[in-house]
Amino acid sequence: QGVKNAQLENQALKERLRIVEEQNKILSANKGRRKKDDAVAEDILAFEAELKVCAKRYSLMVNMFPPPAALLKTTLPDPALSFNTAARYATTGSQEIAVLAELYDMLPQHLYHLVPMNQFSNVFSKAVCAGRASELNKLRSATGQIFELPQCYFAISYARDTETEIRHQLLGTTGKAGESYPTLPPMLFPGNIVNCSCKTLFGNWQLIAKTLSCCLKGRTSLSNESRRQGGAPPNAVKWGVMAVTPGAVAWAIVANIFLLSPDQEFSQEGKGKTSRINYGMIFMFFKELLICDWEKPCLKTIIKHINTFIFERTSCPSHDLNSRDSADDLQEEMCLARLGLAADTEDDLSLSDNENASIDVLAKATGNIALRDSNEAPTPLSTTTMTSTL
């Protein structure tokens, strides 16, 4: 009797399932015809995989944060603005256009028509965030190697802010309650020593190079001994990336700060929950600085070092890292010193207004003032607002 009852029950359930499935089919079929938008949605769906790859590349090489949805609706002015020069920071309008131009530059032409669609922003933003999260997750397992510290410090819930090497030597805070994080942490300077006149900013380029190498060439590119044994093509090969960009360098700096910070997650708005570091603003700050100074010889030298480290190194990075000949070192130091000198005296008459503006930002930031959230609305990417916040 028991078996019989169970069988009957089973049959009844199956019948019910069949009815529900049928109803579901009808509902989804109707849903398909209800909106005019659906052809559009299908179009985006068809290119979804390609779009996701582009979004991830965009998030690492161009902009750590997805562009605002409203911006995607606007059309690009016909003579496309050059977005990799200081000119983009002239006005708020030119900055927005540059963000859009950058996006279009990143996408293959056959995807252009998708950008203004409603669904695009949603799909693209999600992919940007997912890509960023997966890279940060990968980095977290290699952070010990990057900073030459015990890997256990970087377990997600480890109290990193209690370790003085991290808190004091790399991030530059004393650990007092309510203290803010400096915009230019010691880890950006050689020997982790902040130079008040910024003479050696980015001199500690190895950390940036290692971070980007891990993201672009895979985790094993960091280890000295084991050479790459095979595997799927790493991101750099997949994306055809041959050199780092200002966005990528800024990405690496922000990622390094995040990995050292006590924060456990990287929110979409770009603000650290525990540290209250405003990562979004820091990213904008460094990207602007890098774009404005990209062609300056001192920065060029550093970028060359980073590119060599990531793209030309075949094996044994420790040699390249630690035993560069002193003449090379000296030359680099001098070069950096010139960058700092320009910031101090502003005696370089060839500087454009925008370059001066970037130096202004830099000089103010050196005063150990943090780009920290002060319970205000997120500030847009502009030099003027940035300096006033500082």
Next chain:
DNA sequence: AGGCGGAGAGTCCAGTTTAG
């Protein structure tokens, strides 16, 4: 064989909605 990256399921947490 083993590294790489992606998909997707699962976890955790915080904010919001809903039932009582």
Next chain:
DNA sequence: CTAAACTGGACTCTCCGCCT
């Protein structure tokens, strides 16, 4: 009004296909 239920965002883990 409160507590339970739901929802959504971000991260984690595992598996799988691809590749050298």
